[in-house]
Amino acid sequence: MTFAWLKGHGTENDFVLLPDHDGTVHGDLDGAFVAALCHRRRGIGADGVLRVIRTEALRRREPGIDSAAEWFMDYRNADGSISEMCGNGTRVFALHLAQEGLVDATRPFAIGTRDGDKPMSFRQAQGAGRSAQGAGRSAQGAGLGDAISVDMGVPQVRDVSKVTAAGNTWEAQDVRTGNPHAVAFVDRLDEVGPLLTEPDYDQAVYPDGVNIEFVVREGERHVAMRVHERGAGETRSCGTGACAVAVATAVADGAERPVTYRVDVPGGTLHVTYDADDHITLTGPAEIIARGTMDWTA
Numbered sequence: 001m002t003f004a005w006l007k008g009h010g011t012e013n014d015f016v017l018l019p020d021h022d023g024t025v026h027g028d029l030d031g032a033f034v035a036a037l038c039h040r041r042r043g044i045g046a047d048g049v050l051r052v053i054r055t056e057a058l059r060r061r062e063p064g065i066d067s068a069a070e071w072f073m074d075y076r077n078a079d080g081s082i083s084e085m086c087g088n089g090t091r092v093f094a095l096h097l098a099q100e101g102l103v104d105a106t107r108p109f110a111i112g113t114r115d116g117d118k119p120m121s122f123r124q125a126q127g128a129g130r131s132a133q134g135a136g137r138s139a140q141g142a143g144l145g146d147a148i149s150v151d152m153g154v155p156q157v158r159d160v161s162k163v164t165a166a167g168n169t170w171e172a173q174d175v176r177t178g179n180p181h182a183v184a185f186v187d188r189l190d191e192v193g194p195l196l197t198e199p200d201y202d203q204a205v206y207p208d209g210v211n212i213e214f215v216v217r218e219g220e221r222h223v224a225m226r227v228h229e230r231g232a233g234e235t236r237s238c239g240t241g242a243c244a245v246a247v248a249t250a251v252a253d254g255a256e257r258p259v260t261y262r263v264d265v266p267g268g269t270l271h272v273t274y275d276a277d278d279h280i281t282l283t284g285p286a287e288i289i290a291r292g293t294m295d296w297t298a
């Protein structure tokens, strides 16, 4: 099989994009194939795969798909598992659609996901929100990737459970931002160790696994985090995770809304606004860095 691919990232949360507009190239998108593509030494290497497919084409394979959007982000983790949602993935996906002329970036549009349709918008870079990699991007896409926002919908704030890493145990706030998160406030980000293995968590609370964020406060409305992602291990960024962190911090602060938090991740900076109407908006840069074709023999 020969197929086209692209590589992109949002604050270094990196993805292989697989254009498969009518769903005829990758069929059911086999998990072992996804894991092989994402392998850092034997494959292209990525935290996940974004299949670019028309919603009506995916619905022929998955009749339960509920979306009014033209384009659907069929997201897979690096281990081949499906997740409902990927915040950074939506921003990379939107940039790809705009760069390829598949959407009109000057008009509102939404991307279909397994967590519902996500409205996207392209913004002017906002000083503090712009990471170092933003500077070189205007040559490629007239600054289109400098600051891409996604309305992530309404988070659910649940109970507190415990997570354990490097021999330490912390309380962790359960926040659902389309997918499950456990947010633990720590004194220093290095006290959680290298996160080579998944931290322990309460499997009764998270029967389908969990993304775990460790957070420190950096200043007023400013935090920094590390994340161990379900299905991918420690990554350089996580958009749904940054949103969960901002929500948990706003709850801990008793913050009046709307409130915006700057969330530093190892791969850059994201901004998350928690609005008075309960919606959260994630903003940050995205970039498409490579493309090619691959001959694949199973």
Ligand SMILES: N[C@@H](CCC[C@H](N)C(=O)O)C(=O)O
Pocket: 013, 048, 077, 082, 083, 084, 085, 086, 087, 088, 089, 179, 180, 211, 229, 230, 231, 232, 237, 238, 239, 240, 241
């Ligand atoms: N990196 C993503 C989240 C990807 C899915 C996650 N690993 C899960 O299994 O829920 C993001 O930017 O949100």
